[in-house]
Amino acid sequence: MIRFITKENIFEYSGGEPAYVIYYGGEFIPDTETLKIIENQKADGNIILPISNYKSLIDIPEILKKYNVLEWDNNINKIVNLILEGFELLRKSRKIFISYKRSESSNVAIQLYELLEQNNFDVFLDTHSVDKGEDFQEELWHRMTDCDVILMLNTDGFLKSEWCNKELEKAHIKRIGIVHLIWPGCQFEDFAYLAESIQLKSNDFEKPFYSSDLNNRLRKDVLPKIVNMIEGTRARNLASRQDSLITNFTQAASNNSISVQLQYQRYISQELSSGKKIVYIPTVGIPQSINCHSSEKLLNRIGKREIKSIRLIFDDMSIRDYWLDHLDWLNDYLEIKTIKKMEFNKWFVSKQFDK
8 A cells, every 4th residue: 555645644654664755845944844754754764855946956955955856847757767766666777778870860869868868867879888899789789678768769761771670670579668759751650659759840959950950959848858758658668578577477387387476566476385485576678686686685575484596587588698698607606596588488397496
């Protein structure tokens, strides 16, 4: 159950439960009661997000000015996502991949790269993100599979490019959410109905729009709409990809007459004949050590005595071989281990979990 606690019903807050605190500015001098509430929330170790209406932070009390203050920009999706991250219902890494045709939209791609970095995204842009000497295409697919959203700049020649088409195809196969920015005069392609789209107009650009003008940029007042759409797409897409992993895994179990249960915390449990359980956690993107740490905390909440082992399940398609080898190596040393999607069926056939 989720409860909303405000200053008026603060007496309902008893502590000892997960809480996320939002302080919204507006009153330059908060009263004594408000400051006391903030002090208590800090003492309880709760996450506090101060939101300011002003760059100068004049509406934020001194007690909160050491926090990373969010400037209000009408982007409610950003706040929702931060809350979900705070409750560990949405991964904290914020990764986005920009797909574009260099000869038609390089300047806008760089503009969006800078914008998204300012909004705390880890942005993949081919000209800025691939080290010299790397296998360019393998690294591109690898980074794409780990992103939350793909931002596609649909210029006139975008779909005529072999590599842009392959990126679109790969995104659909991997079920990665797409936000399309469609250039003026470009057709609203059928595929765009499967994603979030913004049809740009000529006056959305800083200068009169000419498709051949590579130095043009988007107007500043257009940018918040793009960020807002990306934030909304991100949360929905990560949930969808997690659902897909859950479906694939439970289907593999069913095909092998193994009973598993999806719990409300969105992990899968399997009862063993010994009375203990195996916990399987669907992991979107490329598993990292932070996923193992978060899973360890979940294991502690469930109760270690009931658990035989815990496994991260993930989609290994397009992840580079060196990283898959690294994960296999970690399986020999870490308590939290991984299972690749392509080995779901093998896992149940071999019944390694009973050994």
